[in-house]
Amino acid sequence: MQHKVVIVGSGPAGYTAAIYLGRAGLDPVMVTGALTPGGQLVNTTEVENFPGFPKGIMGPELMDNMRAQAKRFGTEFIADDVVAIEAVEPATDGQDSARPSYRLNLSDGDVLQTEAVIIATGSNFRKLGVPGEQELSGHGVSYCATCDGFFFRDKPIVVVGGGDSAFEEALFLTRFGSSVTLIHRRDEFRASQIMVDRAKQNPKLRLLTNTVVTEVHGTETAPATAPAAPALNLGGLSLTPKPQVNVSSVSLKNTVTGEESELETAAVFVAIGHTPATDFAADVVTRDSDGYITVDGASTRTTAAGIFAAGDCVDRVYRQAISAAGMGCRAALDAQAYLND
Ligand SMILES: Cc1cc2nc3c(=O)[nH]c(=O)nc-3n(C[C@H](O)[C@H](O)[C@H](O)COP(=O)(O)OP(=O)(O)OC[C@H]3O[C@@H](n4cnc5c(N)ncnc54)[C@H](O)[C@@H]3O)c2cc1C
Numbered sequence: 001m002q003h004k005v006v007i008v009g010s011g012p013a014g015y016t017a018a019i020y021l022g023r024a025g026l027d028p029v030m031v032t033g034a035l036t037p038g039g040q041l042v043n044t045t046e047v048e049n050f051p052g053f054p055k056g057i058m059g060p061e062l063m064d065n066m067r068a069q070a071k072r073f074g075t076e077f078i079a080d081d082v083v084a085i086e087a088v089e090p091a092t093d094g095q096d097s098a099r100p101s102y103r104l105n106l107s108d109g110d111v112l113q114t115e116a117v118i119i120a121t122g123s124n125f126r127k128l129g130v131p132g133e134q135e136l137s138g139h140g141v142s143y144c145a146t147c148d149g150f151f152f153r154d155k156p157i158v159v160v161g162g163g164d165s166a167f168e169e170a171l172f173l174t175r176f177g178s179s180v181t182l183i184h185r186r187d188e189f190r191a192s193q194i195m196v197d198r199a200k201q202n203p204k205l206r207l208l209t210n211t212v213v214t215e216v217h218g219t220e221t222a223p224a225t226a227p228a229a230p231a232l233n234l235g236g237l238s239l240t241p242k243p244q245v246n247v248s249s250v251s252l253k254n255t256v257t258g259e260e261s262e263l264e265t266a267a268v269f270v271a272i273g274h275t276p277a278t279d280f281a282a283d284v285v286t287r288d289s290d291g292y293i294t295v296d297g298a299s300t301r302t303t304a305a306g307i308f309a310a311g312d313c314v315d316r317v318y319r320q321a322i323s324a325a326g327m328g329c330r331a332a333l334d335a336q337a338y339l340n341d
Pocket of ligand 1: 008009010011012013014031032033034035036037038039040041043044046047048049050080081082083120121122123125142143144147148277280310311312313319320321322324
C-alpha cells in the first residue's frame with residue numbers, strides 16, 4: 001500500500017504536522033519512535049511558555065493533548081523507529097509523474113511506502129553521565145535555560161560546558177540566579193572570544209576551568225503546597241503530598257590537581273551539545289557537519305523532492321516546543337502543496 005504522507009517522530013513538530021495533514025484529508029501515518037513517543041517534553045515537568053495554558057501544563061499532558069488532537073483528525077500511529085529511508089525511482093513509462101516515492105524501513109522489519117515524508121525526529125541533548133543526573137532531571141537538572149531558568153530566581157546556578165551555547169545559557173541565567181558558575185573541563189574555551197569577554201565582565205558569572213562535575217546531589221524539600229493543601233482524604237484513604245528531592249549541590253574534581261570539592265547549587269544546566277536524530281535519513285537528504293538536516297530557505301523542503309523536515313532536527317538555534325510546532329505546520333503546508341501539485 002502506498003501512503004500519501006508519513007511523519008517520522010511524535011514531538012510538537014510531528015503532531016502539529018499530523019493535525020494539519022489530517023484536516024487536509026491526507027490520512028497521515030506517524031511513526032512515533034519506539035522508546036519516547038511524545039518527544040522531549042514527555043521527560044520534563046511543567047511547561048510554562050507554551051501559549052494557551054496560562055497556568056502552565058505538565059509536559060506529558062501537553063503531548064497527550066497533541067496526540068489526541070492528531071488522532072481526532074485521523075492520524076494512524078505506528079510505535080516503531082524508522083531505521084532507513086530509500087528513494088524508489090519513478091516509473092519511466094512516460095505516463096507517470098517523475099516523482100520519486102520513498103520506502104521507510106522500520107526496526108521491526110516492516111516497510112512503509114509513501115509519496116511524501118516529514119522528518120520530525122528532534123535532537124538528543126548530550127548528558128554528563130554522572131550519578132544523580134538522571135534522578136534529578138526535571139528537579140534542578142536541566143538541558144534548556146530558556147525553558148527552566150525562570151524557576152531558579154535568586155538561587156545559585158551551575159552551567160556545564162565550554163562552547164558558545166554554554167556561555168549564552170550562562171549569560172541568560174544571570175538574569176535569574178543569585179550567581180552563575182560556569183564549569184568547564186579544560187582551561188580554554190571553544191566559545192568565541194567575545195562571549196568569553198562578556199562573561200568575564202558580568203559580576204554574577206564565575207568561570208571555573210579544569211573542573212568536572214562528578215556527581216549531582218539532592219535534598220528533600222517540603223512540598224510547595226504543604227501548608228495550603230492538607231492531606232487528601234479519599235474515603236478513609238489519606239494521601240499526604242510527598243516531599244520532593246531537588247538539586248542541592250554538585251561534587252567537583254579538578255582535572256589537573258585531582259582535588260575534590262563540593263559546590264552548593266539549586267540547578268545544574270548541562271550545555272555540552274545536541275545530536276540531531278537524523279542518521280537514518282543520511283542516504284536521502286543533505287545534512288550539515290553536525291547532522292542537522294538542511295532545508296531550502298524559510299521552507300521545510302530538504303534536498304530530496306517530497307521529503308520535508310521540521311523541528312529540532314533542523315533547528316539548532318531556537319529549539320523550543322512552539323518553534324518546533326510552528327515548523328511542523330510549515331512542513332505540513334509544504335507537503336500538501338507538493339502532493340497537490
Ligand atoms: C528537559 C527539557 C525541558 C524542555 N522544556 C521546554 C519548555 O518548557 N518549553 C519549550 O518550549 N521547550 C522546552 N524544551 C524543548 C522542546 O522539548 C523541544 O524544542 C521540542 O520538543 C522539539 O520538538 P521536535 O518535535 O522537534 O522533537 P522532539 O520533541 O525531540 O520529538 C522527536 C520525536 O522523534 C522520535 N524519533 C527520533 N528518532 C526516530 C526514528 N528514527 N524513528 C521514529 N521516531 C523517531 C522521538 O521518539 C520523538 O518522539 C525542553 C527540552 C528538554 C529536553
